[in-house]
Amino acid sequence: MISGTTTASAAGTWTLGDRSVNRLGFGAMRLTGTGGMGRGDDRDPEQSAAVVRRAVELGVNHIDTAGFYFSATGRANAIIRAALAPYPDDLTIVTKVGPGRDLGTGDWGDWVRPEELRAHVEHNLETLGLETLQVVNYRSNGRDDVAAAVAALASLRDEGLLRHVGLSNVGVGSLAAAREVTEIVCVQNRHAPGYERSDAGDLLAVCREHGIAFVPFFTIAGQSREGAAAEGYDVVESIAAAYDATPAQVRIAWTLSLGEHVLAIPGTGDVGHLEQNIAAASLRLADDDLSALAALTSE
Numbered sequence: 001m002i003s004g005t006t007t008a009s010a011a012g013t014w015t016l017g018d019r020s021v022n023r024l025g026f027g028a029m030r031l032t033g034t035g036g037m038g039r040g041d042d043r044d045p046e047q048s049a050a051v052v053r054r055a056v057e058l059g060v061n062h063i064d065t066a067g068f069y070f071s072a073t074g075r076a077n078a079i080i081r082a083a084l085a086p087y088p089d090d091l092t093i094v095t096k097v098g099p100g101r102d103l104g105t106g107d108w109g110d111w112v113r114p115e116e117l118r119a120h121v122e123h124n125l126e127t128l129g130l131e132t133l134q135v136v137n138y139r140s141n142g143r144d145d146v147a148a149a150v151a152a153l154a155s156l157r158d159e160g161l162l163r164h165v166g167l168s169n170v171g172v173g174s175l176a177a178a179r180e181v182t183e184i185v186c187v188q189n190r191h192a193p194g195y196e197r198s199d200a201g202d203l204l205a206v207c208r209e210h211g212i213a214f215v216p217f218f219t220i221a222g223q224s225r226e227g228a229a230a231e232g233y234d235v236v237e238s239i240a241a242a243y244d245a246t247p248a249q250v251r252i253a254w255t256l257s258l259g260e261h262v263l264a265i266p267g268t269g270d271v272g273h274l275e276q277n278i279a280a281a282s283l284r285l286a287d288d289d290l291s292a293l294a295a296l297t298s299e
């Protein structure tokens with residue numbers, strides 16, 4: 001089993017905006033429940049706070065979160081704040097806005113309009129207890145005006161509410177349109193062996209060319225969106241056995257192999273899973289194994 005004393009720094013670093021982060025980070029969606037947004041089974045906030053503290057102890061200095069990650073038992077931002085504030089100087093918290101979830105009731109409605117983004121940014125500032133957000137991603141639904149949303153975030157950045165703008169769930173065209181408006185520091189899309197967007201290769205290349213971080217989600221969960229991915233399971237499991245690793249560790253190592261600009265943010269509400277995921281920072285897969293995993297993505 002790959003575990004023990006490995007810390008997130010074993011994956012190397014990337015400059016996100018203007019801050020150095022370890023390429024192995026943490027996604028906060030699972031802190032409030034197994035489904036993360038009031039779906040699945042709710043989780044105990046104190047146990048989740050222990051997960052966040054352990055992540056930072058093990059070198060994580062890049063946490064992805066959102067104001068709309070909450071359940072009946074807790075809110076991801078409040079859990080992060082309770083666990084870590086006053087925050088370590090080197091910690092970069094990235095948040096996201098766009099999905100139309102009522103931040104009080106939790107009801108789902110229309111996507112957030114550009115003029116409404118301020119309230120969602122302010123909600124993140126308040127719940128995280130920060131004066132400025134390091135990075136705010138605009139999470140597109142694929143049918144919206146990404147350039148208008150990014151312009152609204154750029155205006156909030158110019159006012160000092162945030163420092164850098166990122167994007168999520170976008171293709172090459174939307175990224176290019178957004179870059180006409182302002183600098184984009186990261187793109188967060190679903191990306192896993194056997195579960196990637198059809199334009200993933202192009203997007204990875206464009207991000208590499210322009211020094212934009214590519215930040216995959218659902219790397220472990222894949223299409224199932226919860227628990228271990230089913231697609232390519234036999235291939236992943238047999239590679240994992242050869243390295244005395246777990247399938248989740250193999251999936252994370254594959255993610256990190258995609259380029260220096262790729263940042264992993266595996267999500268979990270379980271300390272044991274967290275420790276395994278961080279240990280994957282030191283797992284290097286042979287080219288044959290990386291090719292077998294890449295072949296899954298193109299099937």
Ligand SMILES: NC(=O)c1ccc[n+]([C@@H]2O[C@H](COP(=O)([O-])OP(=O)(O)OC[C@H]3O[C@@H](n4cnc5c(N)ncnc54)[C@H](OP(=O)(O)O)[C@@H]3O)[C@@H](O)[C@H]2O)c1
Nearest residue numbers: 027028029217218219220221226227248266267268269273
């Ligand atoms: N921009 C977007 O639209 C978007 C969408 C989704 C997620 N995200 C962000 O990306 C992060 C990562 O995505 P994700 O959390 O959805 O999916 P993920 O990291 O691919 O996988 C999380 C799932 O895998 C399980 N898991 C984690 N570590 C495991 C391990 N070592 N062994 C077995 N199972 C394990 C988790 O359950 P346990 O909790 O029980 O470990 C959870 O069900 C999120 O936390 C969130 O911050 C962004």
